[in-house]
Amino acid sequence: MLLHTFNHGVHPPDFKSLTNGLPIRRLPFAASLIVPLSQHAGKPSTPLVKVGEEVVRGQPIAAADGFVSVPQHAPASGRIKAIQLMPSARGPKTDCFIVDVYQAATQQELYEYTHDIDKMSAEEITQAVQDAGMVGLGGAAFPTHVKMKPPPDHHVDTLVANGCECEPYLTCDHRIMLEQPQNLLQGIRLIKKALGVEQAIIGIEDNKKDAAEILQQHLQENDNIRIQVVKTKYPQGAEKMLIKSLLGREVPPGSFPSAVGVSVFNVGTLAQIGELLPHGRGVIERVVTVSGPGVNKPGNYLVPVGTPVEFLLKHAGVTKDAHEVILGGPMMGMSVSALDVPVTKAMSGMVVLNKDDPDLKKGQTQPCIRCGYCVEACPMQLNPSMLGMMASASMYEDMQREYHLNDCFECGSCSYVCPSNIPLVQYFRIAKSVNRDMAAKNQGDAQ
Amino acid sequence: MAPYLNIIIAVTFMAGFGLLLASVLVLANRRLAVYEDPKIDEVEELLPHANCGACGTAGCRAFAEKLVAGELQPGKCTVNTPEMNQVIANFLGVELGSQEKITARLACAGGSNVAKRHGNYQGVDSCRAAALVSGGGKGCAWGCLGLGDCKEVCDFDAIFMDKHELPQVINDLCTACGDCVDICPRDLFSLQPLSHKLWVACKNLEKGEAAEDECRVACNACGRCALDAPEELISINNNLAVIDYSKNNLASQIAIERCPTGAIVWFDKGIQKGQRAKKIIRKEALPVE
Amino acid sequence: MSTTDTQSVTQPTPAFNMLRTLGLVATISGLLVVLSYRITLPMIEHNKQMAIERALFKVIPGAISRKNFEIVNNKIQPSGDKPQGIALYAGYDANGQLKGVALEAAAAGYQDVIRILYGYDPYCQCIRGIEVLKMAETPGIGDKINKDRNFVKNFEALEARPHASGKGLQNAIVPVKHGSKTEPWQIDAISGATISSTAVARMLNDASQQYVPIIINNLSVLENQE
Amino acid sequence: MSDFNTDLRSSPHLKQPVTVPQIMRNVVYALLPVCAYAVYAFGISVLLLLLTTTLTCMLAENLFCRLSNRPSSLNDWSIVITGLLLALTLPPGFPLWMAAVAAFIAVGLGKTLFGGLGYNVMNPALVGRAFVQAAFPAAITTWTPPFLPDRFSEVIPSTLTTPFMIPVPIGDWLKQSEVDAFTGATPLALYKFEQITTPAMDLLSGSVAGSAGETSAIIILAGGLYLAVRKMMDWRIPVGVMLGATLVSLPFWLMDSALYPDPVFVLLSGGLMLGAVFMASDMVASPVTPWGVWIYSLFIGMLTVIIRLFGGLTEGVMYAILLGNALSPLISGITQPKIFGQRGKS
Amino acid sequence: MNADSVTFIFLNAAIVNNFVLAMFLGICPFLGVSAKRETAWSMGLAVIFVMLVSSISAYGINWILQTLNIEYLRLICYIAVIASAVQLVEMTLKKFSPALFRALGIFLPLITTNCAILGVALFQTSREYNFVQSVSFSLGAGVGFTIALMLMAGLRQQLELAKVPSISQGAAMTLMLAGLLSLAFMGFAGLGASHG
Amino acid sequence: MAALPDKHETVTLDTFLRGLWQENPVFVMLLGMCPTLAVTNSAINALAMGLASTFVLVMSNSLVSMMRNFIPKQVRIATYIIIIATFVTMVDYAIQAISLDLYNALGAFIQLIVVNCMILGRAEAYASKQRLGATIINGLGIGAGFTFALLCLGVVREVLGAGTLFGFVLFGENFQPWVIMILPPGGFFVLGAWLLIFNWFRDRREQAERDLAEVQNER
Numbered sequence A: 001m002l003l004h005t006f007n008h009g010v011h012p013p014d015f016k017s018l019t020n021g022l023p024i025r026r027l028p029f030a031a032s033l034i035v036p037l038s039q040h041a042g043k044p045s046t047p048l049v050k051v052g053e054e055v056v057r058g059q060p061i062a063a064a065d066g067f068v069s070v071p072q073h074a075p076a077s078g079r080i081k082a083i084q085l086m087p088s089a090r091g092p093k094t095d096c097f098i099v100d101v102y103q104a105a106t107q108q109e110l111y112e113y114t115h116d117i118d119k120m121s122a123e124e125i126t127q128a129v130q131d132a133g134m135v136g137l138g139g140a141a142f143p144t145h146v147k148m149k150p151p152p153d154h155h156v157d158t159l160v161a162n163g164c165e166c167e168p169y170l171t172c173d174h175r176i177m178l179e180q181p182q183n184l185l186q187g188i189r190l191i192k193k194a195l196g197v198e199q200a201i202i203g204i205e206d207n208k209k210d211a212a213e214i215l216q217q218h219l220q221e222n223d224n225i226r227i228q229v230v231k232t233k234y235p236q237g238a239e240k241m242l243i244k245s246l247l248g249r250e251v252p253p254g255s256f257p258s259a260v261g262v263s264v265f266n267v268g269t270l271a272q273i274g275e276l277l278p279h280g281r282g283v284i285e286r287v288v289t290v291s292g293p294g295v296n297k298p299g300n301y302l303v304p305v306g307t308p309v310e311f312l313l314k315h316a317g318v319t320k321d322a323h324e325v326i327l328g329g330p331m332m333g334m335s336v337s338a339l340d341v342p343v344t345k346a347m348s349g350m351v352v353l354n355k356d357d358p359d360l361k362k363g364q365t366q367p368c369i370r371c372g373y374c375v376e377a378c379p380m381q382l383n384p385s386m387l388g389m390m391a392s393a394s395m396y397e398d399m400q401r402e403y404h405l406n407d408c409f410e411c412g413s414c415s416y417v418c419p420s421n422i423p424l425v426q427y428f429r430i431a432k433s434v435n436r437d438m439a440a441k442n443q444g445d446a447q
Numbered sequence B: 001m002a003p004y005l006n007i008i009i010a011v012t013f014m015a016g017f018g019l020l021l022a023s024v025l026v027l028a029n030r031r032l033a034v035y036e037d038p039k040i041d042e043v044e045e046l047l048p049h050a051n052c053g054a055c056g057t058a059g060c061r062a063f064a065e066k067l068v069a070g071e072l073q074p075g076k077c078t079v080n081t082p083e084m085n086q087v088i089a090n091f092l093g094v095e096l097g098s099q100e101k102i103t104a105r106l107a108c109a110g111g112s113n114v115a116k117r118h119g120n121y122q123g124v125d126s127c128r129a130a131a132l133v134s135g136g137g138k139g140c141a142w143g144c145l146g147l148g149d150c151k152e153v154c155d156f157d158a159i160f161m162d163k164h165e166l167p168q169v170i171n172d173l174c175t176a177c178g179d180c181v182d183i184c185p186r187d188l189f190s191l192q193p194l195s196h197k198l199w200v201a202c203k204n205l206e207k208g209e210a211a212e213d214e215c216r217v218a219c220n221a222c223g224r225c226a227l228d229a230p231e232e233l234i235s236i237n238n239n240l241a242v243i244d245y246s247k248n249n250l251a252s253q254i255a256i257e258r259c260p261t262g263a264i265v266w267f268d269k270g271i272q273k274g275q276r277a278k279k280i281i282r283k284e285a286l287p288v289e
Numbered sequence C: 001m002s003t004t005d006t007q008s009v010t011q012p013t014p015a016f017n018m019l020r021t022l023g024l025v026a027t028i029s030g031l032l033v034v035l036s037y038r039i040t041l042p043m044i045e046h047n048k049q050m051a052i053e054r055a056l057f058k059v060i061p062g063a064i065s066r067k068n069f070e071i072v073n074n075k076i077q078p079s080g081d082k083p084q085g086i087a088l089y090a091g092y093d094a095n096g097q098l099k100g101v102a103l104e105a106a107a108a109g110y111q112d113v114i115r116i117l118y119g120y121d122p123y124c125q126c127i128r129g130i131e132v133l134k135m136a137e138t139p140g141i142g143d144k145i146n147k148d149r150n151f152v153k154n155f156e157a158l159e160a161r162p163h164a165s166g167k168g169l170q171n172a173i174v175p176v177k178h179g180s181k182t183e184p185w186q187i188d189a190i191s192g193a194t195i196s197s198t199a200v201a202r203m204l205n206d207a208s209q210q211y212v213p214i215i216i217n218n219l220s221v222l223e224n225q226e
Numbered sequence D: 001m002s003d004f005n006t007d008l009r010s011s012p013h014l015k016q017p018v019t020v021p022q023i024m025r026n027v028v029y030a031l032l033p034v035c036a037y038a039v040y041a042f043g044i045s046v047l048l049l050l051l052t053t054t055l056t057c058m059l060a061e062n063l064f065c066r067l068s069n070r071p072s073s074l075n076d077w078s079i080v081i082t083g084l085l086l087a088l089t090l091p092p093g094f095p096l097w098m099a100a101v102a103a104f105i106a107v108g109l110g111k112t113l114f115g116g117l118g119y120n121v122m123n124p125a126l127v128g129r130a131f132v133q134a135a136f137p138a139a140i141t142t143w144t145p146p147f148l149p150d151r152f153s154e155v156i157p158s159t160l161t162t163p164f165m166i167p168v169p170i171g172d173w174l175k176q177s178e179v180d181a182f183t184g185a186t187p188l189a190l191y192k193f194e195q196i197t198t199p200a201m202d203l204l205s206g207s208v209a210g211s212a213g214e215t216s217a218i219i220i221l222a223g224g225l226y227l228a229v230r231k232m233m234d235w236r237i238p239v240g241v242m243l244g245a246t247l248v249s250l251p252f253w254l255m256d257s258a259l260y261p262d263p264v265f266v267l268l269s270g271g272l273m274l275g276a277v278f279m280a281s282d283m284v285a286s287p288v289t290p291w292g293v294w295i296y297s298l299f300i301g302m303l304t305v306i307i308r309l310f311g312g313l314t315e316g317v318m319y320a321i322l323l324g325n326a327l328s329p330l331i332s333g334i335t336q337p338k339i340f341g342q343r344g345k346s
Numbered sequence E: 001m002n003a004d005s006v007t008f009i010f011l012n013a014a015i016v017n018n019f020v021l022a023m024f025l026g027i028c029p030f031l032g033v034s035a036k037r038e039t040a041w042s043m044g045l046a047v048i049f050v051m052l053v054s055s056i057s058a059y060g061i062n063w064i065l066q067t068l069n070i071e072y073l074r075l076i077c078y079i080a081v082i083a084s085a086v087q088l089v090e091m092t093l094k095k096f097s098p099a100l101f102r103a104l105g106i107f108l109p110l111i112t113t114n115c116a117i118l119g120v121a122l123f124q125t126s127r128e129y130n131f132v133q134s135v136s137f138s139l140g141a142g143v144g145f146t147i148a149l150m151l152m153a154g155l156r157q158q159l160e161l162a163k164v165p166s167i168s169q170g171a172a173m174t175l176m177l178a179g180l181l182s183l184a185f186m187g188f189a190g191l192g193a194s195h196g
Numbered sequence F: 001m002a003a004l005p006d007k008h009e010t011v012t013l014d015t016f017l018r019g020l021w022q023e024n025p026v027f028v029m030l031l032g033m034c035p036t037l038a039v040t041n042s043a044i045n046a047l048a049m050g051l052a053s054t055f056v057l058v059m060s061n062s063l064v065s066m067m068r069n070f071i072p073k074q075v076r077i078a079t080y081i082i083i084i085a086t087f088v089t090m091v092d093y094a095i096q097a098i099s100l101d102l103y104n105a106l107g108a109f110i111q112l113i114v115v116n117c118m119i120l121g122r123a124e125a126y127a128s129k130q131r132l133g134a135t136i137i138n139g140l141g142i143g144a145g146f147t148f149a150l151l152c153l154g155v156v157r158e159v160l161g162a163g164t165l166f167g168f169v170l171f172g173e174n175f176q177p178w179v180i181m182i183l184p185p186g187g188f189f190v191l192g193a194w195l196l197i198f199n200w201f202r203d204r205r206e207q208a209e210r211d212l213a214e215v216q217n218e219r
């Protein structure tokens, strides 16, 4: 059978069998939780509570600062011990709430209110999504409600639920689809209503056919939701690729999916919306896949936001050879140095690799031999070979001007295939970061 | 044909030919010439062709145009030798114009022997790249990563990495082109006149223990320097000592004396720290934690 | 050394100045050139004569003097001041006896055009020798057409007999693989330089086809030295 | 919990296992049968030739690496390919000292000068060959027939020429060991100068004169197939070269089959197979862009045939590939792929 | 192919006996202006144009000189006329089409002192080409120059990204590249000379 | 070494020697490349070409220097070119008168001396600003440098390419000539190789200087 798919891409081993059979389990609360004021793309939230104040689980503790921002909710009942600079996974220190969790508390009481979601208007749903502190759980942490208000000149006709989960090791979306089909479909219905679109498509890679079947069973008559199995290939889950696979539409460079009439949401995001919105709750926990050869008890855990990575690791147990901790999947995730960084809303997985893991043994970097593997792999159809050579000659501006550097979404396919072990993506990140700085500087100079 | 007739034809022809050429050129000069000051070319010849932009223009040619137009003075070029600039000044009949020597200065003293590292960064040898990988593993999120992007980018070899993996600027070679300022992912370089001798070599925004935990020479915002300083020459802002260079004439070596960590320094023939600063005995790098 | 500055006028120089200078320089240079031309002319002429004669006497064995003719409208006539047709040199021995005629021929070789002078003996109706005037053939390969003893031997008596009809040759001159020459009108090619050899054969054939009948028909003009 | 030392790496943290030395080693594997057949057909002279070029290449590479203070790059195997291919493109009786010159030039002028592996602008082996072809044109157009009876016991006399001396003429030697009146001409020369077309079967099986490695099309094709299946070579390049050659030769043949050779002969004769499969496909000096690959390979194929049919040389593959290499940056320049999403728009 | 045919003359000048790579004419600009593709292209166009101009002027002058029987003034007249013609063109461009001047004009003075231009004039005279042949010859030479220049520029731009050892940087490498190109161009030898 | 404007050079030994090495027109300034490459396939051609160019250079530059105050700027180039062309034509005829073979070997390149950038460049940059004496000495130096460079190429190319030097057979009958050396690519390669050798020495010298500086820094 010819499966729907996109051009290029790669086939890394998926390692999903480590966790895809394990049901989601709840993780205990850590002694203190670290809730960053900025867990999303956009402006950091503004604190609503003072140091020393008591908070109840689910209570809003920070408010959105403007449209592209979301509120934060207390992930546990306890006391705000401090608001201070703490390391973040990306490096810079950011302001965080430190919540001392009341160990004695049952953590049952939830701060919530109920609305009748069936009666809500599109506007109200969007507002409710923002109030819930929803951000994209697929990894980008982009505030969900912003995506629900496409630019007025874009007519959105299709909602796509992204259930591809193409990253190796990760299975949290798979588990959510298996265990919470109702929530997911409920979420889709809500967003469909809010966006005013007719059809919705759930895109699922063909290595998760069981999820597709379960969802199929829960579909209702007039849902107009289609489940589409797509080819297992990395990065099938990237929204541009998925849209191409499902609908044959190509999002133009530099545009958002709404330019071709599509909105894409991660299935985790949609399931949480389906679950939280009827109760007016906020995002305070998420499912995290903990996996990799360095973990003793891999699995899918329901983790309160703010739990230190260290706590999670201790709970899952690491081998003595554990050597590298990756937040997210191995293709796009980032390894962290400080283990006191917290689990944030966008963190879908944690992969621990061992010291002698063959995957870590990247050989010595050699010059590009122009084998063209990377060109064949790049889903954006860029020319990573050329870009890489230009990067090592520091021709950053030319990379952007002539070779579409900024259209690279850092999927890592090119580095994955390069037989010369050239850290292409890393070069591109350097180039982009220098270009960004220079652009900012030139803008500053101009003013 | 008689040879002399041929000779006469030839000479006459050449004379006519020369006159014709000359007339054409005369005409062309009258009708077509577009005026462009020849001095620009000549001045450009005398410039170093480094096109570094240190003079504040888009390159040597642009600088030459501005020089000839009298908008700038030759002294602005910091790459050329002073003698050569004098030649230009004489040629154009203008003042040499002087410019205080400006140099690049680093706001970090956290070498590998005093600043902690949490992770073992493995990847491209580049600060930019390391900064993007969870901050490169350096404990201090503001400090120098020590992989030498600045050294690489400096066209004038004015930066070398010392044995603690901290960049050091050779003032004599630095042309103040600003490339290192642009490249540093942690924004640690700035261009300063040599007369700015008092200097805070830290950008850590934490205070007290938190700051000193990560780096033994961090500014811990204790405020003693500010207390001492005349007329608010030094103040504490956002957990960091800040020097108001508009009052630079008040600055003196006394200012560094009370700093407990040595984050505030005095530049004069090398870097001087206050007496009270903790002594740093360790020579080798701290182990990765 | 840019000429741009020429038009970058600081202050317009009087046109007269320019006219005077250029005119003067041009005149002087004209004079210099004419003088040096006149002085060297006899030497150069002499050199050229020598060169031609050296070649000529090589391709017409036995000749010690020559006379220039030209072919105009299929007729041979002594050449005048202005060349009008194809040049043709006749060589004579001490008795004023015609020993042969020489003509130029050319064809594209391996690198560039090859130009030769060949001597034709109207009495034995054969080509008596060739001399390469100009070529750019590969040294060591193509340039053997000048030196290779076997190859040069081809032209000791290469048959070029006019056809009975008075048009063209009876047997076309053709190249054959090295070592397989059997007929007097064949050229034994140099092994490894087939292209250059072929070029020589082709140019000889083309030229002979055209001019041999004319030479034979106008033999009296040449013999009479008129 | 163990307080482990974390390593910090940039994504992706997974890596496809194929590496450059692995690719190169596989190309060597694919070349070995070709070498073996060459030795079988032409005897120990070719064995000596192969050893000379390969060893000289390796020595030169090592020397240059040391001179330029770079770590030795012998372990990436690419230089072995260069050495083997160079020998395979030389006539079987080529003097060894000249072969060593070719190998030295191949490494020095073809590769090291530009920075070594990955930076050379033209195929090093062919640079070496083109150099000796221009330097010693007579020696490189002296052929010997295959399957001489004494080939395993006797070295072709020209092989062991004293360095810097003119090779001994082999005509007499050939005559005495000749079975029938073999002329020592390659199929292409036979065709070009005597209009004799060699039967395709002979060409396929390799019972003709020619460069050491170019004579058996079947073995070369098999090696190419192996590489293409293992994705260690771009299949489009050999296919494109052959397509280009056919595209040019077919119309001429249809026009005048007496004057022009048939496409099958064009494809199977001379070094076209070896060139298309192993040399045009050298990735370093060929474009990476999808359209670029096709333009490049068609160009090589077409030019080969044009040189063969209208040029002064009997064989054009080497020059066609070198010119293709020279053109490849320009081809890359004009064939940058349209990026994702640009297609619909102008 | 006939050695005097217009096509042969064109191909010969452009490819077989490429002006730069086989005849060594115009090497200075070839080495100097081949660093970037864009400039190489503009330079190539400018050279084609100037060659055409100078070929035509040379044809005219030669006719005059021959009539007056003073051919020995040929060299002086050629070079003087070519230089002035180029200068006139340059000034005209600068005045009336600054855009075109910026693209081509900056190369014009460079071209004046270029062997290839004078070479075209001298060769067409010594080979006694007629007018049409002269034009085709100059076009061929110009195209050949452009081809060589573009190939060179492509290679050099690519090598900008390479880690070229310090001893072969600069002119040495450019010359070696030119040598390699010239070696590759030997493959065209005899093109058009055999078979028809 | 940019010349300071309006300053007359006093003639020293350096005026001459500079052209031979520091400002060698071929190896350093890369001027006059066409004759350098085209006629150096034998040493005798190289020598003849070098001498002819030197003659033209010295004579024309002297004339330019003598007339430097009378030539209006606008017709500068035209005048220079006519002067140069005059001398070139003279040389051309002189060589024809001396030996036609040599003339044929050098081909059009004698006439092409006119456009040799070296000569016009010198006229522009030096002769038009300097006194006669300095001009002549400098011209001789540059000419000698040019001839020297041509010989460097010519000797290598002839020895390798033909096994002869100035026509004398060097290695005996059986020497295998490297034909490529007298072909066009050989010209490029030999000049490139010379430059490589010079670069190598330059690099070594620089490296030694750097090492020395480092040792001094350590102290």
Ligand SMILES: Cc1cc2nc3c(=O)[nH]c(=O)nc-3n(C[C@H](O)[C@H](O)[C@H](O)COP(=O)(O)O)c2cc1C
Residues within 6 Å of the ligand: A136, A138, A139, A140, A142, A146, A147, A148, A149, A150, A151, A238, A239, A240, A256, A257, A258, A262, A263, A264
């Ligand atoms: C400034 C900005 C505006 C955006 N506007 C929209 C939008 O109008 N519609 C939409 O569907 N997504 C919008 N997005 C979200 C992106 O399309 C995309 O979902 C997000 O960047 C993460 O995608 P990724 O996970 O594939 O990287 C916007 C993102 C940014 C940064």
Ligand SMILES: Cc1cc2nc3c(=O)[nH]c(=O)nc-3n(C[C@H](O)[C@H](O)[C@H](O)COP(=O)(O)O)c2cc1C
Residues within 6 Å of the ligand: A135, A136, A137, A138, A139, A140, A141, A142, A162, A163, A164, A165, A166, A167, A235, A236, A237, A238, A239, A240, A264, A265, A266, A267, A269, A270, A332, A409, A410, A411
């Ligand atoms: C290379 C790449 C791979 C991605 N893979 C997935 C994926 O497997 N699953 C997923 O839900 N989102 C994936 N994303 C993110 C999607 O592009 C998109 O941002 C997301 O589906 C939007 O939903 P959200 O805003 O609800 O997270 C990927 C993005 C990139 C750039």
Ligand SMILES: Cc1cc2nc3c(=O)[nH]c(=O)nc-3n(C[C@H](O)[C@H](O)[C@H](O)COP(=O)(O)O)c2cc1C
Residues within 6 Å of the ligand: C110, C111, C137, C138, C139, C141, C142, C143, C190, C191, C192, C193, C194, C195, C196, C197, D133, D134, D137, D141, D189, D193, D312, D313, D314, E186
């Ligand atoms: C660099 C080089 C230069 C050559 N030069 C010539 C040449 O000048 N003249 C020529 O006839 N063949 C020359 N050839 C050889 C021809 O290409 C061709 O191989 C030869 O003429 C075939 O002759 P054969 O069949 O007698 O062996 C040259 C070959 C090469 C490789």
Ligand SMILES: Cc1cc2nc3c(=O)[nH]c(=O)nc-3n(C[C@H](O)[C@H](O)[C@H](O)CO)c2cc1C
Residues within 6 Å of the ligand: D023, D024, D027, D078, D079, D081, D082, D083, D085, D111, D116, D117, D118, D119, D120, D123, D124, D125, D126, D232, D233, D234, D278, D279, D280, D281, D282, D283, D284, D285
């Ligand atoms: C498919 C393939 C073909 C190759 N062909 C050649 C070749 O023809 N000549 C050569 O010198 N190296 C060849 N190499 C080896 C390698 O790419 C070569 O040494 C580089 O050009 C040196 O930078 C080849 C490698 C591969 C993978």
Ligand code: SF4
Residues within 6 Å of the ligand: A377, A378, A379, A380, A381, A382, A384, A407, A408, A409, A410, A411, A412, A413, A414, A415, A424, A425
């Ligand atoms: S990381 Fe960028 S360049 Fe590389 S394959 Fe992905 S999109 Fe293409």
Ligand code: SF4
Residues within 6 Å of the ligand: A367, A368, A369, A370, A371, A372, A373, A374, A375, A384, A385, A388, A414, A417, A418, A419, A420, A421, A422, A424, D288
């Ligand atoms: S995969 Fe690596 S070696 Fe191959 S072309 Fe891309 S960058 Fe070059």
Ligand code: SF4
Residues within 6 Å of the ligand: B106, B127, B143, B144, B145, B146, B147, B148, B149, B150, B151, B167, B183, B184, B185, B186, B187, B188, B189
């Ligand atoms: S100052 Fe900046 S660029 Fe320089 S080494 Fe430190 S972090 Fe890197």
Ligand code: SF4
Residues within 6 Å of the ligand: B103, B104, B153, B154, B155, B156, B157, B158, B159, B169, B173, B174, B175, B176, B177, B178, B179, B180, B181
């Ligand atoms: S890069 Fe920095 S140190 Fe180097 S010259 Fe420029 S300003 Fe000075």
Ligand code: FES
Residues within 6 Å of the ligand: E025, E026, E027, E028, E029, E113, E114, E115, E116, F031, F032, F033, F034, F035, F115, F116, F117
């Ligand atoms: S000598 Fe400069 S272009 Fe020929």
